[in-house]
Each structure stands twice: as C-alpha cells, then as structure tokens.
Amino acid sequence: xxVPVEWYVALSAILFSIGALGVLLRRNAIIIFMSVExxxxxxxxxxxxxxxxxxxxxxQVLVFFVITVAAAEVAVGLALIVVIFxxxxxxxxxxxxxxxx
Amino acid sequence: xxxxxxxxxxxxxxxxxxxxxxVLLPSLSVSLGPKPxxxxxxxxxxxxxxxxxxxxxxxxxKFYRIAVxxxxxxxxIILLVPWAVAFRKLGVYGLVAMLIFMVMxxxxxxxxxxxxxxEWE
Amino acid sequence: xxxxxPTINIxxxxxxxxxxxxxxxxxxxxxFMAEERVKQWxxxxxIIVLALAFLQTIGLWGQTHTTFTPEGSSPMxxxxxxxxxxxxxxxxxxxxxxxxxxxxxxxxxxxxxEYYMLMLFxxxxxxxxxxxxxxxxxxxxxxxxxxxxxxLAGLSRPRPESEESAMKYFxxxxxxxxxxxxxxxxxxxxxxxxxxxxVLAGVSNGGALALAGVAMMLVGFGFKVAAAPFHMWxxxxxxxxxxxxxxxxxxxAKVGGFAAMLRVFVSAFGSLGQTWVPAVAVIAAITLIIxxxxxxxxxxxxxxxxxxxxxxxxxxxxxxxASVNSPDGVSAALFYMFAYLFTNLGAFAIAIAAERKLGEGxxxxxxxGLAKRSPLLALAMAYFMLSLTGIPxxxxxxxxxxxxxxTLEAGLVWLAVVGVITSVVSGYYYLRVVYLxxxxxGEGELHTKPALLTAVALxxxxxxxxxxxxxxxxxxxxxxxxxxxxxxxxG
Numbered sequence: 001x002x003v004p005v006e007w008y009v010a011l012s013a014i015l016f017s018i019g020a021l022g023v024l025l026r027r028n029a030i031i032i033f034m035s036v037e038x039x040x041x042x043x044x045x046x047x048x049x050x051x052x053x054x055x056x057x058x059x060q061v062l063v064f065f066v067i068t069v070a071a072a073e074v075a076v077g078l079a080l081i082v083v084i085f086x087x088x089x090x091x092x093x094x095x096x097x098x099x100x101x
Numbered sequence: 102x103x104x105x106x107x108x109x110x111x112x113x114x115x116x117x118x119x120x121x122x123x124v125l126l127p128s129l130s131v132s133l134g135p136k137p138x139x140x141x142x143x144x145x146x147x148x149x150x151x152x153x154x155x156x157x158x159x160x161x162x163k164f165y166r167i168a169v170x171x172x173x174x175x176x177x178i179i180l181l182v183p184w185a186v187a188f189r190k191l192g193v194y195g196l197v198a199m200l201i202f203m204v205m206x207x208x209x210x211x212x213x214x215x216x217x218x219x220e221w222e
Numbered sequence: 223x224x225x226x227x228p229t230i231n232i233x234x235x236x237x238x239x240x241x242x243x244x245x246x247x248x249x250x251x252x253x254f255m256a257e258e259r260v261k262q263w264x265x266x267x268x269i270i271v272l273a274l275a276f277l278q279t280i281g282l283w284g285q286t287h288t289t290f291t292p293e294g295s296s297p298m299x300x301x302x303x304x305x306x307x308x309x310x311x312x313x314x315x316x317x318x319x320x321x322x323x324x325x326x327x328x329x330x331x332x333x334x335x336e337y338y339m340l341m342l343f344x345x346x347x348x349x350x351x352x353x354x355x356x357x358x359x360x361x362x363x364x365x366x367x368x369x370x371x372x373x374l375a376g377l378s379r380p381r382p383e384s385e386e387s388a389m390k391y392f393x394x395x396x397x398x399x400x401x402x403x404x405x406x407x408x409x410x411x412x413x414x415x416x417x418x419x420x421v422l423a424g425v426s427n428g429g430a431l432a433l434a435g436v437a438m439m440l441v442g443f444g445f446k447v448a449a450a451p452f453h454m455w456x457x458x459x460x461x462x463x464x465x466x467x468x469x470x471x472x473x474x475a476k477v478g479g480f481a482a483m484l485r486v487f488v489s490a491f492g493s494l495g496q497t498w499v500p501a502v503a504v505i506a507a508i509t510l511i512i513x514x515x516x517x518x519x520x521x522x523x524x525x526x527x528x529x530x531x532x533x534x535x536x537x538x539x540x541x542x543x544a545s546v547n548s549p550d551g552v553s554a555a556l557f558y559m560f561a562y563l564f565t566n567l568g569a570f571a572i573a574i575a576a577e578r579k580l581g582e583g584x585x586x587x588x589x590x591g592l593a594k595r596s597p598l599l600a601l602a603m604a605y606f607m608l609s610l611t612g613i614p615x616x617x618x619x620x621x622x623x624x625x626x627x628x629t630l631e632a633g634l635v636w637l638a639v640v641g642v643i644t645s646v647v648s649g650y651y652y653l654r655v656v657y658l659x660x661x662x663x664g665e666g667e668l669h670t671k672p673a674l675l676t677a678v679a680l681x682x683x684x685x686x687x688x689x690x691x692x693x694x695x696x697x698x699x700x701x702x703x704x705x706x707x708x709x710x711x712x713g
Contacts, residue, residue, distance in 0.1 A: 082165050
C-alpha cells in the first residue's frame with residue numbers, strides 16, 4: 001500500500017497556495033522569487049505524483065522541462081534583481097514604483 | 102496504514118540523522134573548542150582601528166554572475182544524466198539531439214565569455 | 223523497452239529553425255567579428271532570415287503536416303493553415319519591428335547587440351505557440367516567447383523606468399507561468415496525457431481536477447494576453463520598456479498568447495465549452511470596460527496604447543468566447559489579430575518617430591500640431607486611430623464587424639452590446655489624438671527615416687486593403703480556422 005494520490009494533490013495544492021500568497025504578500029524581490037519557485041515545484045510534485053499514479057512516464061519527463069525553464073527564469077530574474085539593486089539600492093518592490101498604474 | 106509508515110521509515114531515519122548531526126557538530130565545536138577571551142581579542146591593539154560593521158557584509162556582484170552561470174550548468178547536467186543513462190538505447194538520434202543542445206549551450210557560454218562575464222578583474 | 227526514433231520532418235519546423243538559427247548566428251558572429259560590425263549587419267541579417275522563413279511559411283499554406291511523433295503517441299508539432307496563418311502574423315510583426323528599430327535604437331543610444339537576437343528568439347517561441355500540439359510544448363513555447371521579452375523590456379538600463387518595467391514584467395510573467403504549469407499538471411492528472419488530442423478525449427470525464435486545470439490555464443493565458451483582471455502589469459511595462467520593444471510585445475506576445483489559447487481552449491477543451499465560455503465572456507466584458515475607460519485619462523501615448531491593447535485583447539476574447547458556438551469565432555479572432563498587427567504597429571511607428579529622446583516626446587501633448595509639421599504622417603496616425611476605433615474603411619472596422627457578428631451568432635448578445643458601447647467610448651481617446659494633431663500648434667521634430675516610412679506606408683496600405691476588401695481575407699482566415707480545428711479533432 002502506498003500513499004494515495006489525493007494526498008499528493010493536497011500537498012502540492014498547499015505548497016502552491018503558500019507560494020502564491022508569498023508572491024502576493026511579500027515585498028522583498030528575492031522572497032517573491034523564491035515563492036514563484038515554490039509554485040513551480042508544487043507543479044513538479046504534482047507531475048511526478050500523477051506520473052506514478054497513471055503509470056505513465058511522460059509526467060516525469062515534463063518535470064525536467066519545468067526545471068530547465070525555471071533555471072532560465074532564475075538566471076534572468078537574478079540578473080534583473082542585481083541590475084535594479086544597483087540603481088535603487090533596494091529590492092523592496094514597494095520602492096520600485098516610478099510609474100503609477 | 103502501518104505499511105505506509107514502514108515505507109517511510111528510512112526517510113524518517115535519514116531526517117533524524119540529519120538533525121542529529123546538525124545539532125551535534127556545532128555544539129561539539131562550541132563546547133570542545135578553545136575559548137579565546139572575547140573582549141580583549143576584539144579590542145584594537147595599540148594604534149589599531151576600532152572594529153566596524155558586521156562580519157556578514159554584502160558580496161560583490163561578480164559572485165552573483167558566477168552563481169547564475171552555475172545554475173545553468175547545473176540544469177544542463179540534469180538533462181545530460183538521463184540521456185547518458187539511456188545512451189545506448191537512444192542511439193544516433195539521441196546523440197544528434199544532445200549534440201544540437203550542447204552546441205547551443207556552448208555557443209551561449211562562448212558568448213558569455215566573449216562578453217567578459219568570466220573576468221575576475 | 224525499445225526506443226523508437228520519432229518521425230521528424232524538418233521542413234515543417236524550418237521557419238522556426240530559421241528564425242531561432244538567425245538569433246544563434248548573430249551570437250556566433252559576435253564571437254568572431256567586432257561588435258560594431260555585427261550591430262551594423264544585424265538588422266539586414268534579421269530581415270533576410272525573416273524573409274526566408276516567410277517564403278517557407280507561404281509555401282506550406284494549404285498543407286497539413288505533423289512532426290515529432292513519438293511511437294504510439296500524438297505528434298508534438300502540428301502545422302496546419304491555422305499555424306501557418308499565425309506564423310505569417312508573427313513574421314510580419316518581426317519584419318515591421320526591425321524596420322522601426324533600425325534607426326530608433328542608435329538614435330536613443332540603445333544599439334545593443336542583444337536586441338535583434340533576443341527578438342528572433344522570442345519570435346521563434348511565438349511561432350511554436352501556434353504549432354504546439356502538446357501542452358508541454360505550449361509551456362516551452364510560452365517561455366521561449368517570454369524570457370527574451372523580460373530582458374528586452376529592460377534594454378534601456380540603467381534607466382530606472384526600464385528596469386522597473388522589466389522587473390514587473392518578469393515577476394508577473396513568472397507568476398503566471400507558474401499558475402499555467404500548475405494548470406497543465408492538473409489537466410495531466412485528469413486526462414492522463416498532455417497531448418492535445420488525448421486531452422480532448424479525456425477532459426470531459428476529468429471532473430473537478432480537469433475544471434481546476436482549465437481555470438488555472440485560463441488565468442495563465444489571461445496574464446499573457448493582458449486581459450482584466452490580470453492586466454495590472456501592462457501599462458507600467460509598456461511605458462517603461464523602450465518603445466520598439468513595446469510595439470513588438472503589444473502585438474507579438476498578445477497574438478502568441480491567443481494562438482495557443484485558441485488551439486487549447488477551442489479545440490482541446492471544446493467539450494467543456496459550457497463551463498469556460500461564460501467565464502471567458504465575463505473576462506472579455508471586464509477587459510473591454512477597464513481597457514477602454516481607463517485609457518481615457520492617460521496623458522502618455524504609450525500608456526494609452528497599453529490600455530488600448532488591453533481593450534483589443536477584450537475584443538479578441540469576445541471572438542474566443544464565440545468560437546465554441548459559432549463557426550465564425552476562430553476566423554474572426556484571426557482576422558482581428560491580422561488587422562490589429564498592422565494598425566497597432568503603424569501607430570507605434572509614428573509614436574517612435576515622434577519620440578525625441580528616450581522617454582521624451584511620448585505625452586499626448588507632444589502630438590499637438592503634428593498635422594502642420596508633417597501632414598502625411600499625421601494623416602497616417604489619424605487613419606490608424608480611426609482603425610483602432612473601428613470606423614470604416616479600415617481593417618479595424620472589418621475586424622470588429624466579424625467579431626461582433628460571431629458573438630451574435632454564438633448567442634452572446636449582451637457581450638456584443640458591451641463591445642459596441644465600449645467601441646463608442648474608445649472613440650473619445652483615439653480621436654482626441656487626431657484632434658490634438660489637427661487643432662493645435664506645437665513644435666518638436668519628427669524623426670523620419672526611409673525604413674520607418676516604409677513601415678508606415680506598408681501598414682497604412684495593409685489596413686486600407688483589409689478595410690476595403692475584407693471578404694477575400696476573411697475567406698483565408700476561414701480556411702485557417704476550419705482546418706486548424708478539424709485536424710486536432712481527428713487526432
């Protein structure tokens with residue numbers, strides 16, 4: 001007997017929600033960034049869980065793609081944070097508000 | 102239900118060992134290590150400067166650049182390992198596909214190099 | 223388990239390979255040539271690559287191919303008239319973007335060698351959006367489209383507005399991608415596959431899991447195409463990014479988002495239409511109202527065009543909502559995007575001519591007296607504004623006509639009414655530009671170079687043709703739409 005797939009769905013939904021709340025509530029760019037990664041990894045967990053549940057390897061392959069894309073996003077995101085820190089001396093997104101939306 | 106818990110026993114053991122060592126080693130070094138007299142050591146010697154600032158200071162941005170490149174190599178390995186495991190089965194197709202990927206990847210690295218990102222001043 | 227080599231037909235993906243290869247070639251050239259020389263040749267090379275890809279794309283019109291088919295599974299890539307038509311839109315977007323960038327970038331001191339290669343990479347992602355037959359390819363294409371755009375938005379660093387624009391675009395883009403990929407994961411769990419034909423077969427039995435997946439993918443697409451209530455990033459990003467980049471993403475990223483959205487929602491999730499059509503219709507209505515009403519108070523032309531692009535996303539969403547119950551929905555959306563491409567890029571071309579320095583000359587007041595200084599350009603701008611409002615004889619009018627007709631056919635009368643009323647409202651802020659140009663005196667030079675004038679002339683011509691002879695072009699979009707849907711349904 002193994003852990004039923006519903007538990008994984010619940011766990012990844014919780015992780016995803018924590019990530020989404022982090023993006024919406026936190027003001028530090030790096031922490032927002034980590035929250036986005038948490039959301040992506042929640043999706044990865046779901047892919048792997050379903051892949052096991054369905055007996056279909058595709059889900060695990062998808063995880064590789066998501067990880068790769070996440071790495072590309074990290075590279076661009078960190079570079080942007082560094083660049084903006086040089087100009088602003090801050091990565092608090094509340095202080096990054098030249099333009100009013 | 103019991104079976105579930107048994108399945109996860111190794112993980113629990115691993116977590117336990119991890120916590121044990123994480124607590125053990127620092128506490129050992131604190132309790133067994135020599136304790137130099139703190140105040141006198143930190144005080145400036147004769148004409149020396151008074152200590153300023155924290156030990157944890159900001160790192161220059163060049164570390165960041167290397168970290169970003171490291172992440173890319175890291176993920177490159179993620180794709181290479183499964184390919185290497187299945188190398189014989191994938192045959193020429195796999196080889197060509199991975200070659201195309203690596204050529205693009207190396208092109209990117211060469212470009213980064215040319216742009217001077219790897220210079221350490 | 224034995225590995226069987228997937229069937230691959232390189233000719234099908236050749237346009238994408240050419241575009242991405244052009245970007246890679248620029249990187250390669252920079253290794254061996256002086257940066258100045260590469261910058262000099264980059265626009266020419268981009269045009270050549272786009273032209274070659276265009277020829278190959280046109281040659282594929284009317285054909286249907288699939289490629290990258292793993293053993294015992296559906297193809298990853300599909301090239302039908304739907305994808306070919308969208309590829310034409312993307313390649314034209316790239317072509318016009320190069321034309322308006324050539325002189326602008328050196329003039330405002332932004333002539334960075336990354337520009338053209340990132341643009342080409344982003345274009346290759348857009349082209350894959352229309353050709354994807356598998357959710358994971360949709361996701362990869364979305365990222366290939368987006369990541370270069372994040373960097374392009376920050377091209378004019380260290381200008382703080384541009385950095386801020388890149389940062390906002392990046393965070394909301396990454397956030398929406400995460401939501402999107404979670405939606406894919408849920409759909410995968412519900413249907414057991416990410417291949418669109420298998421999703422189509424399994425989604426109606428997927429239960430709550432499938433519905434949650436569809437909802438999250440809708441949110442993800444909503445962010446990408448700047449539909450309300452997921453549009454908050456648009457004005458700031460459009461204002462802060464260099465104007466050529468704004469022009470490029472206002473058409474390319476939006477059409478790219480809709481390309482995949484049409485394929486995924488109308489085809490693969492078509493059987494759940496009763497569930498998502500009302501949601502999309504409500505989103506379309508909110509988008510139309512917010513985009514058109516908030517645009518009125520914008521003093522900056524880039525912000526105004528940003529809200530205008532939100533509003534146009536609303537009109538295309540109307541067509542998406544109509545696609546399930548009306549045979550004309552998809553073709554109306556395609557026609558609208560085709561007309562929007564020319565009109566919007568034309569308007570941006572003139573905004574670029576009027577931009578004195580980076581971030582200067584972008585207020586609506588700077589357009590005062592344009593008619594006296596440059597009668598022809600002012601006339602072109604007036605024509606684009608009429609087209610964006612939807613006044614005949616313009617491509618914008620034809621597009622709106624087809625969209626409203628499809629919406630009525632689909633029985634969404636209330637949505638069509640919202641569309642018509644907001645179009646009338648939009649007249650206020652579009653025609654104000656015309657008013658400012660013709661009724662005031664002002665000064666400020668225009669930067670007109672042959673390349674930019676060519677872009678303006680071609681876009682005016684295309685908008686006029688689409689306005690005068692909409693029928694013939696609508697037949698083409700009709701073929702694109704019908705074939706696109708049939709192939710997927712057949713698996």
